[in-house]
Amino acid sequence: MFLLLSTIFLINFLCINSCPSGSSKGPNGNCYKVINNADHGNPDWFEAEGLCHKDGGHLASISDSFTNSFIANLARTVLGDSSYWIGAVRTMTWWNNTLPLNQTWTWLDFKDFQYTNWNKSMQVQPNPDFLYLCLTQDSVAGTWNPVDCYLNLLPFACEYTNSTQDLCPEDDLNHTIKWTHLTAFGEKCYGLVYPDPYTIYGNFSWNDALNYCSHFSSNSNQASLVSIHSDLENAIITIYMSYDTNVYYYDEFWIGLQIPSNNSTNMTWSDGTLVDFTYWFDSQQILAPGFCTEYIMSFHSGDRWDLNACNRNLAAFVCEYWNLK
Numbered sequence: 001m002f003l004l005l006s007t008i009f010l011i012n013f014l015c016i017n018s019c020p021s022g023s024s025k026g027p028n029g030n031c032y033k034v035i036n037n038a039d040h041g042n043p044d045w046f047e048a049e050g051l052c053h054k055d056g057g058h059l060a061s062i063s064d065s066f067t068n069s070f071i072a073n074l075a076r077t078v079l080g081d082s083s084y085w086i087g088a089v090r091t092m093t094w095w096n097n098t099l100p101l102n103q104t105w106t107w108l109d110f111k112d113f114q115y116t117n118w119n120k121s122m123q124v125q126p127n128p129d130f131l132y133l134c135l136t137q138d139s140v141a142g143t144w145n146p147v148d149c150y151l152n153l154l155p156f157a158c159e160y161t162n163s164t165q166d167l168c169p170e171d172d173l174n175h176t177i178k179w180t181h182l183t184a185f186g187e188k189c190y191g192l193v194y195p196d197p198y199t200i201y202g203n204f205s206w207n208d209a210l211n212y213c214s215h216f217s218s219n220s221n222q223a224s225l226v227s228i229h230s231d232l233e234n235a236i237i238t239i240y241m242s243y244d245t246n247v248y249y250y251d252e253f254w255i256g257l258q259i260p261s262n263n264s265t266n267m268t269w270s271d272g273t274l275v276d277f278t279y280w281f282d283s284q285q286i287l288a289p290g291f292c293t294e295y296i297m298s299f300h301s302g303d304r305w306d307l308n309a310c311n312r313n314l315a316a317f318v319c320e321y322w323n324l325k
């Protein structure tokens with residue numbers, strides 16, 4: 001009995017104080033892992049974030065020179081002389097001559113973009129075909145280069161912190177809700193709900209899903225079905241949906257966009273935010289009252305939003321949680 005108890009204590013102790021398997025504790029107390037998937041094909045930047053996230057982390061944010069050197073050293077032992085993804089992104093619509101290259105970057109899950117370590121001789125030509133620029137770090141120089149997020153397939157550095165547990169609700173094992181924290185789109189937690197397909201098969205109407213998400217609200221925090229306000233936010237949520245869940249079972253997710261049944265063709269987000277971005281399957285989408293929006297993952301026709309009857313039962317949906325302290 002004593003042995004059992006002390007084993008449990010030891011396991012708890014290790015879980016709290018040590019890093020997830022294969023990762024190393026950096027100078028700021030966060031844990032880092034550099035991954036090379038070259039044998040199976042390295043990922044683009046979005047896929048790399050999906051792989052880190054599936055493992056409980058994010059692409060690494062670098063906020064000081066100690067962490068910068070730590071990750072570069074770690075990468076050198078894994079990769080030798082190479083470059084790899086780190087977690088900052090910038091949309092190309094911000095790219096024009098008035099904004100210097102070192103501005104308008106954002107880390108996915110870290111608020112300040114103050115510390116930088118640019119490659120002083122980097123040359124990035126504005127390219128109207130690029131939607132986004134993403135950061136890579138060089139393992140030998142430790143310096144950063146911005147490159148196209150989709151065209152480059154690279155190793156990547158993941159970071160694991162406690163911030164998700166501190167800032168988001170507890171994961172609810174019954175409904176397999178998994179929360180993640182991002183600062184890139186305002187302080188927000190995103191919760192993917194995808195019940196075990198072998199025991200529960202999809203029976204959440206849009207209202208069931210909204211009620212389920214809303215029950216995470218408290219005095220200081222609001223929760224709802226997710227609202228999505230940019231192509232970048234949409235792309236990140238898509239990556240989480242496709243890497244966390246088994247797309248074979250979960251190819252349709254409720255999100256918070258609704259066309260109320262009271263004779264309006266106006267769309268509303270369930271959290272009351274402005275409808276400033278849409279991603280319809282069919283650009284000629286007929287907006288009929290009384291319909292709700294699902295996100296469809298489709299290998300054939302691309303990932304898009306589509307309208308469906310609000311009382312249709314789906315297995316999966318995405319919640320959000322905000323007004324964080």
Ligand SMILES: *[C@@H]1O[C@H](CO)[C@@H](O)[C@H](O)[C@H]1NC(C)=O
Pocket residue numbers: 016017029030031160161162163
């Ligand atoms: C996580 O929390 C534990 C206990 O509060 C703390 O000892 C540890 O340093 C934290 N780790 C990180 C990565 O913040």
Ligand SMILES: *[C@@H]1O[C@H](CO)[C@@H](O)[C@H](O)[C@H]1NC(C)=O
Pocket residue numbers: 093094095096097098099
């Ligand atoms: C560059 O981008 C900024 C911010 O979006 C905008 O205010 C400015 O008008 C743009 N300049 C040009 C020349 O497009």
Ligand SMILES: *[C@@H]1O[C@H](CO)[C@@H](O)[C@H](O)[C@H]1NC(C)=O
Pocket residue numbers: 100101102103116
């Ligand atoms: C950003 O770049 C501009 C122009 O290259 C430079 O003047 C400025 O000092 C840089 N800012 C930072 C924070 O590095």
Ligand SMILES: *[C@@H]1O[C@H](CO)[C@@H](O)[C@H](O)[C@H]1NC(C)=O
Pocket residue numbers: 119120121122123124138141143144145
């Ligand atoms: C810095 O940028 C130059 C020009 O793009 C490139 O040739 C060089 O390899 C980069 N150096 C490092 C260390 O990334």
Ligand SMILES: *[C@@H]1O[C@H](CO)[C@@H](O)[C@H](O)[C@H]1NC(C)=O
Pocket residue numbers: 172173174
């Ligand atoms: C899981 O479901 C059981 C049975 O319905 C319930 O008693 C328990 O409170 C639920 N746990 C959570 C974390 O929701």
Ligand SMILES: *[C@@H]1O[C@H](CO)[C@@H](O)[C@H](O)[C@H]1NC(C)=O
Pocket residue numbers: 200203204205208
């Ligand atoms: C979904 O199905 C389960 C198991 O049949 C049932 O317990 C639950 O109440 C149903 N939920 C909804 C929202 O219909």
Ligand SMILES: *[C@@H]1O[C@H](CO)[C@@H](O)[C@H](O)[C@H]1NC(C)=O
Pocket residue numbers: 260261262264
């Ligand atoms: C329609 O219903 C929505 C959601 O219930 C509500 O917010 C809105 O005020 C209603 N509009 C009208 C014109 O009644």
Ligand SMILES: *[C@@H]1O[C@H](CO)[C@@H](O)[C@H](O)[C@H]1NC(C)=O
Pocket residue numbers: 261262263
């Ligand atoms: C919508 O408008 C029609 C005609 O004005 C009316 O008969 C119907 O009751 C309205 N439906 C709702 C849900 O308000």
Ligand SMILES: *[C@@H]1O[C@H](CO)[C@@H](O)[C@H](O)[C@H]1NC(C)=O
Pocket residue numbers: 263264265266
């Ligand atoms: C639809 O939106 C327009 C513009 O925001 C607003 O003027 C109108 O009252 C809305 N209609 C309904 C039925 O809510």
